[in-house]
Amino acid sequence: MIPNLDWLRHAVCAGMDQRAFFATGRHARAQVFAAKRVCDACPVREQCREWAIESGERWGVWGGMSQDELRKKRRRFTSRAKAGTRPAPKKREPAKCGTRPGYQKHLREKTPVCGPCRQANTDADNRLRRTGTSKVLAP
Incomplete structure (x- = not known):
């Protein structure tokens, strides 16, 4: 124009x-x-x-x-x-148990950490040490 x-x-x-x-x-x-x-x-x-x-x-x-x-x-x-x-912000889903965000939610809310969340956090830490990222990489 x-x-x-x-x-x-x-x-x-x-x-x-x-x-x-x-x-x-x-x-x-x-x-x-x-x-x-x-x-x-x-x-x-x-x-x-x-x-x-x-x-x-x-x-x-x-x-x-x-x-x-x-x-x-x-x-x-x-x-x-x-x-x-500006688009409306997306609603965030609450963190699910068995994930690293779930583990962090337990810590933030000062609730006892469940076994699946503890395992997810351990797995993410190990991945971080091995690959440099805590993200799960697609095969």
Whole structure:
């Protein structure tokens, strides 16, 4: 999908040298300040800013905002967008006896450790020593 960029024709910077909006060198801070002053008088400043945030523009001054300001806004924008699309967390099943998590549950809840849990923990420890992982590897 091609974005609608008709607003660019009305931008104050449309006829200017674009290098003025991409600060480099020793005088970068002064260049950013000068570019922001140009943006202050621009009638399409909001559209420019929104476009820079949504498109992920990483360099230059857009809509009167520096790279750092845009980065902060983008973080807020993306975190809000992700907040609405987060899936519901899966319910965890309780640890079953005869497994290492079952053994750990006994310890956590300070209940007597049953024989199958003790054996599962011993097996996991031995596997860890032999293979470097306590996970059961598929054959």
